[in-house]
Amino acid sequence: MFKTIGILAHVDAGKTTFSEQLLFHTNSIRTRGRVDHQDAFLDNHEIERNRGITIFAEQGNFTYNGSTYTIIDTPGHVDFSPEMERAIQVMDYAIVLISAADGVEGHTETVWQLLQKHRIPTFFFLNKMDREGTDLPGILNEMRMSFSTELMDVSQLKEGALSDELIEFIAERDEELLERYMEGDYDEDAWRSAIRRMIQELQVFPYGCGSALKDIGINEFLDAFDRLTVTDYCKESDLAARVYKIRHDENGNRVTFLKLMSGTLRVRHEIHTGTTVEKVTQLRRYNGKKYTTVDHAVAGELIAVTGLAEAAIGDGIGALPGGAAYDLIPTLRSSVRFDSSIPLKDMLHAFRTLDAEDPSLQVVWDEHVQEVHVHVMGVIQLEVLKQVVRDRFGYDIEFGQPTILYKETISAPVNGYGHFEPLKHYAEVHLRIEPAERGAGITFANECHANDLSIGNQNLIKHHIFEQDHHGLLTGSALTDVKITLLTGRGHNEHTSGGDFREATFRALRQGLEKTDNVLLEPYYDVKVKIDMDHIGRVLSDIQQAHGTFDPPETIGEKTVITGRVPVATFMEYSTIFASFTNGKGAMTLRFSGYDVCHNPEEVIERIGYNKDADPEYTSTSIFCAKGKGYAVPWNEAEEAMHLL
Known part of the structure; x- marks a missing residue:
């Protein structure tokens, strides 16, 4: 067992x-x-x-x-x-x-x-x-x-x-x-x-x-x-496994750790990962940092395999569908600072290796500011990352001051229209964008008829919706908590090529955002405090000054318990203050509770200084063609020019 x-x-x-x-x-x-x-x-x-x-x-x-x-x-x-x-x-x-x-x-x-x-x-x-x-x-x-x-x-x-x-x-x-x-x-x-x-x-x-x-x-x-304790796994069933960890060994080999939920896994077993089929080249049974190689593993075991280059942490393999969802996500972002003598491609390779091992880092290259950015939970993690990069890759780096990760959404539904038709290209996309519940992320629905647009192109539009975080208009932060519905679209048998629907989809999304009310969101903590009676007033006052809210205090035994909700931006350093005035005798829990409306949007928007009209990745302007030449139509005129209206 x-x-x-x-x-x-x-x-x-x-x-x-x-x-x-x-x-x-x-x-x-x-x-x-x-x-x-x-x-x-x-x-x-x-x-x-x-x-x-x-x-x-x-x-x-x-x-x-x-x-x-x-x-x-x-x-x-x-x-x-x-x-x-x-x-x-x-x-x-x-x-x-x-x-x-x-x-x-x-x-x-x-x-x-x-x-x-x-x-x-x-x-x-x-x-x-x-x-x-x-x-x-x-x-x-x-x-x-x-x-x-x-x-x-x-x-x-x-x-x-x-x-x-x-x-x-x-x-x-x-x-x-x-x-x-x-x-x-x-x-x-x-x-x-x-x-x-x-x-x-x-x-x-x-x-x-x-x-x-x-x-x-x-x-x-x-x-x-x-x-x-008992477990009940069946090694005779179809193979099902979950990827829970990725490491790279001393030789740089990618090692994928699996929990086998059912079935038997053998060396040279072919596994579907994404759109590719990969072959297991080695099975390793780890004990601490050492391992022994085996020729097979059965349901219930944790096993490490080599040969899988595409599988990501959280992926299901075989009969286990989908990926895993995580609650604990970083609310801070920091830039990586390194000597110009280090080639950018080498630094990106190092951080993408770390990103495979810890997907919460969400390593990105920000083309606009020409910086590598990482997402982190706190300053201790940054200190550890510095040492990891030095020990594993030989690079001395520093990090910029961590900043809050904001997000954006909308407050009212809107239709967005995008057209991309420079010479010998053609794609048009119509989307409905609606506000969704907090924490919903981005969801997709499809109302497009196959007579208007092929199923393949409909799936391509869906792919472009989810291929990356989309920039909001206020700060360029990631768009979230919206439902995006594909209403209709059009391609051309001869002139539509690979990236045309991507261009039209992004322009439709952006054009819709231009026409509706945009809302800035910030991360919040659920806070729970256990203190002596004489500290109640101080804590309640501090939560109010931090633009938080709280429930009526409860007395449990000799302690008073206060629960509330506060912005991460105003409370992320409060633990030190709290420990000081309670002499370490109070207890405080801060748990990320998702995103909600920002308490100081004007100040944040001004500080970030995002120019929605100068984003190299996004534009709300559509491109049409006349007399063999492409011409631009701004967002506020694009809807009238669409071919499908």
Whole structure:
């Protein structure tokens, strides 16, 4: 039986030390490393050892009681949370560590919400219980408020035997089991099966206690975990897999990491990636930074393959459709600054290599300002990127001051028209553009009849809608939260060529934007603050001054909880201020909650200084042809000149 488990927590809760103990107790490693000694088995990268934090989600293998486990040690720092989120999607179970010394911390709540979204059965391990002054009842109460009231103590499972308290706990949560309990039916196999099912269905959440550093409670927790978890993969079914990680080895070979959901994968297996068919040239089973080659892998395994140049992180392979969607996306953008002696193509190659490994970077070459731009979660990530680029590619770089990533949308529906007809070219596109719900992104619908435009050309227009982010008119930021409908279009049997529909589509989109009200959007945080009563006034005032909103405060025990919503731009540096006036005793969670109307659009528009009439990629002007020559028709006159009206 194969089981993939993720180890997750707030930074410094002890994830890596806990993982080391699991590997040591199952004889996968000979000695236990420590983060502070810079010799942890799963901190493979020099940069991780120097900084003492996990940056990359790495895996280790062990066997226990006949099951084969792969553990994924994930980053705990918020700047590297996209790496953690990508790993979550291939986990069978999660173990979330809570520091008993610190209680439930901000990032842990974000982790919990992601695990719930992806329906990952979750165990908790209360770490650092050896510290003086730890309050187990208090921590459990905090967990019940933050996560779930359905917490189950695994210490009640002694060498597989179910205690009376545990049977009673389960019976209270299932009517059929309650009847059995009342009838005195204590068949252990049936009760154990019921517990496993309830864990898998996210009805109960087991927890254990101990100390990873002092090796207290680890063995007992592992034994209970093993008895309470099952997986069911079928190696005889059709191949289905998910790409969850991409790396490049020391020889520059692209290594694609897959979770096999069903079927069997063999060397020389042909895989469809996008529009191409690629052949697997090698299968690697990684354990830390080392690997062994195998000739096949089966459902349930994590396996790394070479030979796939096109597959991207999140892609489904074989019978698994579509790609994965991610919640944790960067809200900052920064320019890359480097010496002019370094060829631009070499620098772009380096960053596109990193972009394949971390698609949240969204590396772009901005032709307008002649700069390489990257998207990041925070300044710590920029510091790490500098060192990664130096260590891997030998380039010394700097980054510009990070700026907020704005987006744009519209407030009213509009039709847009685009025509592109220089000599021996022809394409016309009509679009309807409508505002959509916040967070919807760009969606596409088609009302064009095949008699007006071939299906192939209709699909080509759809492709151009999604091939890149489209610039809004206010700041040149990405257009979002709109529904674009293809109404009709026209091509020419002889004169329509490759890029004509791209030109007409972009012009139709732009022409529509010129005629409607455009809205600037900015990223927002959901904020949750736990503080003492005497800090309530200060926090509420700070949220108001940051142009945020908040719900009425709630008193829970001795703490007051404030929830609200604030712009990232006004609150991104508030954590330091908050820690200062609360003397580190308050708790604050900041979670990206999407985009909404910008609180200071005039100021932002003026600062960015985007000129919509001088964008090298976009124009709202259509091109028509008369007497063998092309001529331009501005957006406000183009509609009357269209051929299909």
